[in-house]
Amino acid sequence: MKKIKFLEEPENGFYRTLQARVENYFVENNISRYGNWKSALKFILFFGIMSTFYSLMILSEGKPVALFLFYWFMIGAFVIFSAASVIHDATHNVLSRHQWVNELFLRYMNLVGADGYIYRYKHNVAHHPYTNIPGIDVDLEQSNVVRVTPYSKKLKSHKYQDWYMKILYPFYFTVFWLIFRDFRYYKMEYVGTIKTNHNPWHQVLLVVTKIVYFTIFLIIPMIVLPVPFWLVLIGFFILHLGSGFVAMFALLSNHVVEDSLFVVPDENGLIHCSWGEHQFRTTDDYSPDSAFISYMFSGLNHHVAHHLFPNYCNHIHLPAVTKIVRETAEEFGLKYRYNSIHGGLMSHFRLLTKLKNNEVVAVTR
Numbered sequence: 001m002k003k004i005k006f007l008e009e010p011e012n013g014f015y016r017t018l019q020a021r022v023e024n025y026f027v028e029n030n031i032s033r034y035g036n037w038k039s040a041l042k043f044i045l046f047f048g049i050m051s052t053f054y055s056l057m058i059l060s061e062g063k064p065v066a067l068f069l070f071y072w073f074m075i076g077a078f079v080i081f082s083a084a085s086v087i088h089d090a091t092h093n094v095l096s097r098h099q100w101v102n103e104l105f106l107r108y109m110n111l112v113g114a115d116g117y118i119y120r121y122k123h124n125v126a127h128h129p130y131t132n133i134p135g136i137d138v139d140l141e142q143s144n145v146v147r148v149t150p151y152s153k154k155l156k157s158h159k160y161q162d163w164y165m166k167i168l169y170p171f172y173f174t175v176f177w178l179i180f181r182d183f184r185y186y187k188m189e190y191v192g193t194i195k196t197n198h199n200p201w202h203q204v205l206l207v208v209t210k211i212v213y214f215t216i217f218l219i220i221p222m223i224v225l226p227v228p229f230w231l232v233l234i235g236f237f238i239l240h241l242g243s244g245f246v247a248m249f250a251l252l253s254n255h256v257v258e259d260s261l262f263v264v265p266d267e268n269g270l271i272h273c274s275w276g277e278h279q280f281r282t283t284d285d286y287s288p289d290s291a292f293i294s295y296m297f298s299g300l301n302h303h304v305a306h307h308l309f310p311n312y313c314n315h316i317h318l319p320a321v322t323k324i325v326r327e328t329a330e331e332f333g334l335k336y337r338y339n340s341i342h343g344g345l346m347s348h349f350r351l352l353t354k355l356k357n358n359e360v361v362a363v364t365r
Contacts, residue, residue, distance in 0.1 A: 004130055004193060004265055006275040014332040015276025015308070021324050022309060026317075035095045035313040042298070042315070043085045043105075050078035057235070058220075062227035072235035075217075076174075076242025079112045084250065084298045085315065091120045094313045110209035111216075113174060113243075115182040117202045122185055126192030128310055132255055132262050132282040133271075136192055139255070140262070142181065145172065147355050148256045151264070154358070162352040170244035171237075173251070178213070178240075182206055253286040253344025254303040258351050259337055260284065279307040280329070285338035288322050293341055304336065 009015050026033060057071035089095035090106040109116035122138050130136040134151035146165050147158045157164075165172070186203055188196060217239060221232045261282050265271050271278055286301045287293040293301050299315030300306075305322045306314055312321065329336045339347055 002269045004269050006271045006278060007273055009274045009276055014334060015274060018328045022321055033094060033312045034097045035089055035316050038316055039095060046078055046082035046085050050075055050082050058224055062225055062231060069235060069238050072238040073242035076239035077246050080243050080246040083109060083112050084300060089314050091123055092310050094311055113178040113213045115206045118182050118185045122191050125194045130192055131279060131307060134262055138191060149262045158356050161356050162349050165352060169248045170241050173247040174240045174243040249341055249345060250297050250300050252348040253339055254284055256351060257284055257344055257347035283307045286344040287341045288338050294319050
């Protein structure tokens with residue numbers, strides 16, 4: 001695997017200046033870069049809401065059916081909201097200054113259908129260092145169902161991807177992740193530029209926690225509820241509709257929209273800009289001025305600041321960091337890119353339309 005290199009950060013350039021200002025903000029305000037009691041409170045709130053809807057679903061005994069299925073949808077939605085409130089920061093070891101806390105909450109991901117270990121692995125060794133570099137950033141090549149870069153192989157089915165993905169995305173995200181994606185990552189010889197070497201214990205834990213997930217959200221309802229098994233299966237399907245619906249809004253607007261850059265290194269593996277500039281140019285925000293969106297999505301909408309400063313607690317500190325990023329970018333004549341949460345999703349589908357038609361999209365070296 002060829003080594004990827006970036007140009008050196010200019011001493012008085014955008015990113016060095018931005019780093020100094022962000023560090024000064026935390027020092028002047030005597031703020032820790034880690035999470036705090038607000039992180040814990042939000043997780044308790046979102047986990048409590050999810051647990052409440054799960055209890056209501058079990059106690060409803062399937063009646064009335066419409067309300068029963070609504071409970072399933074809300075369970076799925078708050079599976080994602082609760083996971084987003086802790087897992088992303090735990091992945092970067094900034095949920096807490098205590099490593100055991102980060103490890104504990106990273107494993108919450110296993111209890112909601114995915115694998116915390118492999119998510120951290122691919123996220124930190126492939127996605128963050130090499131954002132939107134085809135063939136290196138594994139997030140760009142998750143399956144052949146959808147083509148999200150001009151460098152991905154085009155299949156005949158992609159002719160209709162901007163239409164069928166509007167139907168598939170709510171299920172594609174979580175169902176595909178639950179059944180296939182984690183296992184696929186374990187089989188990859190390289191993730192990013194790193195040759196993989198996973199301890200078999202992680203794969204054992206993966207299988208065990210998948211069984212736990214199906215037990216909680218499928219087997220127990222089938223055993224406890226006095227309803228036909230097919231109605232529980234429909235509820236399980238609706239749960240993933242809720243999870244996928246939230247995940248679709250949360251994850252599609254950051255790196256794969258109309259103005260996204262998919263960066264190809266030269267023959268020597270060199271990216272012709274600094275790492276900081278690369279992160280700024282390959283990431284978009286959504287609804288950065290909405291306190292409600294920032295709260296519900298735990299700061300994932302402040303994705304530009306996150307990619308520039310991944311070692312700061314995402315949903316506690318990044319709204320303030322985003323303001324510094326925007327001001328500094330304006331001083332340096334750089335375009336800070338953002339959409340509304342709905343506008344970002346629509347921009348993603350317009351990108352899919354351009355890709356199916358082989359239209360030129362933003363590509364740079």
